Amino acid sequence: MGAFALEALDPATTRFTWQERLAFPWYLGGPLTALLAAPVLAAIWKRNLRRLKSLLER
Numbered sequence: 734m735g736a737f738a739l740e741a742l743d744p745a746t747t748r749f750t751w752q753e754r755l756a757f758p759w760y761l762g763g764p765l766t767a768l769l770a771a772p773v774l775a776a777i778w779k780r781n782l783r784r785l786k787s788l789l790e791r
Contacts (some may be wrong), residue, residue: 752783 735753742748753788755774 749782749786751778752776 740748
């Protein structure tokens, strides 16, 4: 499950926040896989959000 939130900081600035909760099924390793995958997925999403920021600021 995931959610995006927008928060106006001032008339020219908006904070974009993203939260997601992933649950891996037992046959894919369950919580252990989630623990190992968390830093990899975080890096991928940070890169994706930097790219989105770049596009939006053009």
